[in-house]
Amino acid sequence: MTNMNSSVIIEDESKLELPEYIDRPEYVRNKSVGYSLQIAGWFLFMWLFMPLLTIFFWLFEGKTIYQQMIVQAEPTSPLSLVHLATMILIFIAVLLLWATYNWVRFAGKERRSAPMSVNEEQLAISFKVNPMDILNMQQAKNLTLYYDEDGRLEFFETNQSLKKRL
Known part of the structure; x- marks a missing residue:
């Protein structure tokens, strides 16, 4: 009897059998x-x-x-x-x-406020990357972030090509 709670991590993305149009926005037209x-x-x-x-x-x-x-x-x-x-x-x-x-209680009372703005250095510290990588990520049209099991950013891809390994 197999354990239903055990998760299998697939490291080879070709085994996922994802359709091509998921990663290719040019297939999703009209x-x-x-x-x-x-x-x-x-x-x-x-x-x-x-x-x-x-x-x-x-x-x-x-x-x-x-x-x-x-x-x-x-x-x-x-x-x-x-x-x-x-x-x-x-x-x-x-x-x-x-x-x-x-x-009556909430009319005209805005309880939500805009979040504080952060600069590139603070964002880079938060993601534990260098500020140039943050600038590259901000300027990319397509961006894929890869995280490890602990939620830390491992590497990222921009514009469908591997740009940087952390």
């Missing part, structure tokens, strides 16, 4: 066309199938709801329409009160 097709597909789905689902639920479940809520329900029963409507209105009122309280 995102707007893909998103447009996705939106068109959802509209087509709703246009075709939502009316059919609605008709199905009206035909088969409408009778059950009518029997349970109108015919068999007594005015004093806990599931009468008046009680349900009252509960819904109470929930809406509680939500509105909570929203009003939060608006």
Whole structure:
């Protein structure tokens, strides 16, 4: 029996079977066309199938709801329409009160502040690299950082080629 918690670290990236388009942004073109097709597909789905689902639920479940809520329900029963409507209105009122309280409490009060700016030397000390490497990383269009098991930066790649080993 194998231990399910043991993790295997794959050092050879070719064994990961990653598709090429993950590391190659030129393969991911025309995102707007893909998103447009996705939106068109959802509209087509709703246009075709939502009316059919609605008709199905009206035909088969409408009778059950009518029997349970109108015919068999007594005015004093806990599931009468008046009680349900009252509960819904109470929930809406509680939500509105909570929203009003939060608006009064936080309106015009910015509790978040911008982080302090750091220079290249401080950033280099934080990552334990030299300041020139920080400048190279800041100017790179594509950047991949490799960390060891303890979370320390081992090396980095810029523009799809290995630039610097730390």
